[in-house]
Amino acid sequence: MYRTHTCGELRLSHTDKNVVLSGWISKQRDKGFVVWIDLRDRYGITQLVFDEERTSTDLLENTRKLGRETVIQVKGKVIERASKNPNLPTGDIEVLVTELTVLNEALLPPFTIEDETDGGEELRMQYRYLDIRRNPVKNNLIFRHKVTMEVRKYLSDQGFIEVETPYLIKSTPEGARDFLVPSRMNEGQFYALPQSPQTFKQLLMVGGMDKYFQIVKCFRDEDLRADRQPEFTQIDCEMAFVEQEDVLNAFEGLTKHLLKEIKGVEIESFPRMTFDDAMKRYGNDKPDIRFGMEFGELNQVAQHKDFNVFNSAELVVGLSVPGGNAFTRKEIDNLIDWVKRPQVGAKGMVYCRCNDDGSYKSSVDKFYDQDDLAHWAKVTGAETGDLILVLSGETNTTRSQLSALRMELAERLGLRKPDEFAPLWVVDFPLLELDGETGHYHAMHHPFTSPKPGQLELLDQDPGAVRANAYDLVLNGNEIGGGSIRIHDKETQAIMFKHLGFTQEEAKAQFGFLMDAFQYGAPPHGGIAFGLDRLVAILGGQETIRDFIAFPKNNSGRDVMIDAPATIDAAQLEELHLKLDLE
Numbered sequence: 001m002y003r004t005h006t007c008g009e010l011r012l013s014h015t016d017k018n019v020v021l022s023g024w025i026s027k028q029r030d031k032g033f034v035v036w037i038d039l040r041d042r043y044g045i046t047q048l049v050f051d052e053e054r055t056s057t058d059l060l061e062n063t064r065k066l067g068r069e070t071v072i073q074v075k076g077k078v079i080e081r082a083s084k085n086p087n088l089p090t091g092d093i094e095v096l097v098t099e100l101t102v103l104n105e106a107l108l109p110p111f112t113i114e115d116e117t118d119g120g121e122e123l124r125m126q127y128r129y130l131d132i133r134r135n136p137v138k139n140n141l142i143f144r145h146k147v148t149m150e151v152r153k154y155l156s157d158q159g160f161i162e163v164e165t166p167y168l169i170k171s172t173p174e175g176a177r178d179f180l181v182p183s184r185m186n187e188g189q190f191y192a193l194p195q196s197p198q199t200f201k202q203l204l205m206v207g208g209m210d211k212y213f214q215i216v217k218c219f220r221d222e223d224l225r226a227d228r229q230p231e232f233t234q235i236d237c238e239m240a241f242v243e244q245e246d247v248l249n250a251f252e253g254l255t256k257h258l259l260k261e262i263k264g265v266e267i268e269s270f271p272r273m274t275f276d277d278a279m280k281r282y283g284n285d286k287p288d289i290r291f292g293m294e295f296g297e298l299n300q301v302a303q304h305k306d307f308n309v310f311n312s313a314e315l316v317v318g319l320s321v322p323g324g325n326a327f328t329r330k331e332i333d334n335l336i337d338w339v340k341r342p343q344v345g346a347k348g349m350v351y352c353r354c355n356d357d358g359s360y361k362s363s364v365d366k367f368y369d370q371d372d373l374a375h376w377a378k379v380t381g382a383e384t385g386d387l388i389l390v391l392s393g394e395t396n397t398t399r400s401q402l403s404a405l406r407m408e409l410a411e412r413l414g415l416r417k418p419d420e421f422a423p424l425w426v427v428d429f430p431l432l433e434l435d436g437e438t439g440h441y442h443a444m445h446h447p448f449t450s451p452k453p454g455q456l457e458l459l460d461q462d463p464g465a466v467r468a469n470a471y472d473l474v475l476n477g478n479e480i481g482g483g484s485i486r487i488h489d490k491e492t493q494a495i496m497f498k499h500l501g502f503t504q505e506e507a508k509a510q511f512g513f514l515m516d517a518f519q520y521g522a523p524p525h526g527g528i529a530f531g532l533d534r535l536v537a538i539l540g541g542q543e544t545i546r547d548f549i550a551f552p553k554n555n556s557g558r559d560v561m562i563d564a565p566a567t568i569d570a571a572q573l574e575e576l577h578l579k580l581d582l583e
């Protein structure tokens with residue numbers, strides 16, 4: 001038997017017990033006449049003691065030679081510690097060792113296995129198995145397990161059935177490129193890895209499964225963006241005989257359950273906001289509503305004076321920074337520089353101080369008098385002591401610039417508190433989105449999303465105006481879930497494909513199986529998918545999803561531990577009927 005107890009288990013009540021422990025040497029302290037070892041496993045740390053009085057000389061000498069991270073097994077007796085460590089659950093006791101076996105030696109790790117390590121990100125990724133021994137990473141993985149268990153428990157209790165869908169499939173359009181797998185047995189043909197199980201979960205509804213979920217890997221070959229993983233995990237769900245309201249209620253239930261079980265946070269009901277409102281009030285379809293700084297549109301009160309920058313703008317929009325009048329001139333200049341950085345791209349920014357005596361002082365005093373500025377304050381909700389910041393230009397661009405500024409300000413002012421949770425449903429998304437580059441419309445969510453009742457006709461006249469039965473669940477400024485009520489009849493689906501630029505033949509070749517299935521009694525259905533990695537990170541009070549994935553890829557999509565992707569040899573290429581021409 002390797003062990004009678006784990007390294008996190010022993011307490012004063014075990015005093016005088018003979019125990020066997022196994023684990024890794026985490027630390028060694030040698031005081032000459034006495035040696036202590038911190039023995040570590042997943043469950044904790046137990047102090048081992050060896051001394052001249054009670055330990056054989058051989059054992060004491062051998063113990064001195066052991067390096068960090070050596071895997072050992074010890075036998076000994078639990079004794080009360082002379083100086084207790086209240087920071088350690090096992091801190092009242094130590095184990096006086098009588099026998100030690102080295103189970104495996106260890107090379108010196110390339111970084112220290114401690115909570116605060118000296119290893120850089122890349123090095124830790126390369127030796128991820130060592131990184132996982134560190135508490136922060138280990139605890140994140142345990143936390144993730146806890147969340148997924150709660151998800152499974154809750155959904156199963158609600159009558160959802162977990163069904164696995166295949167990974168070797170045909171393209172499912174979720175707006176990214178597919179990862180492709182060449183087929184050895186079918187020359188010249190390829191599988192695609194699923195961007196999501198979208199079509200399969202719809203087919204499960206046609207199959208009468210009624211309520212489905214799956215915690216499932218999805219694969220998207222996207223250009224690199226910070227904190228995206230080419231493979232990631234979704235909690236994928238679908239329900240039959242539902243309207244939007246039913247889906248929102250079901251998954252508000254799941255989210256509430258998680259917040260309560262995992263964070264002890266109870267939220268009565270989640271607010272809802274239309275996409276249009278979110279854009280108008282926050283410049284963003286996933287607003288962080290833990291703090292205010294809502295937008296105020298100033299066209300009415302700021303145009304038609306003599307300030308041409310505003311007069312020529314499609315949108316003049318501002319927000320009020322609470323307490324912002326305390327910013328120094330230098331701090332304001334720094335914010336102006338911040339919005340002018342190429343990543344944000346504003347040409348400039350107007351500001352107005354709301355002084356304690358009720359007067360205003362703006363950077364455009366030449367054009368606006370106190371009455372004008374009082375209007376600005378009213379529209380942006382500014383009070384004495386605040387600072388109004390105003391941007392102008394083309395509507396969408398200006399909104400997204402001000403939104404970036406709002407988030408930056410919140411960060412600087414410490415308003416994005418990780419222990420506060422503000423969920424929000426954003427509903428009524430546009431069905432289609434105009435691609436600026438190609439001039440074509442594409443599905444904003446995916447091509448299986450249904451338009452709002454009665455809006456199908458609008459598709460011909462004003463495609464951009466059609467609203468969809470599509471919704472996102474936003475948590476603290478992050479989209480954690482998104483879904484829709486689906487099209488469930490062949491005719492509507494065909495109209496959608498037509499508007500998305502598919503010929504009839506293309507639609508049939510790619511999605512004929514789904515359209516066929518719709519002819520065999522497809523129930524009305526809809527669903528949602530949550531991004532599990534991000535959900536777990538946010539619940540864990542952190543932002544980086546990589547820290548919650550056991551073996552993540554780096555920012556270039558590489559697994560630096562196993563060194564993938566990698567070239568393959570000529571024989572394998574040939575077997576797959578592939579020729580590489582790397583010139």
Ligand code: ASP
Nearest residue numbers: 196198483484527528529
């Ligand atoms: N398949 C969708 C996605 O991955 C989710 C859904 O519509 O249920 O975003």
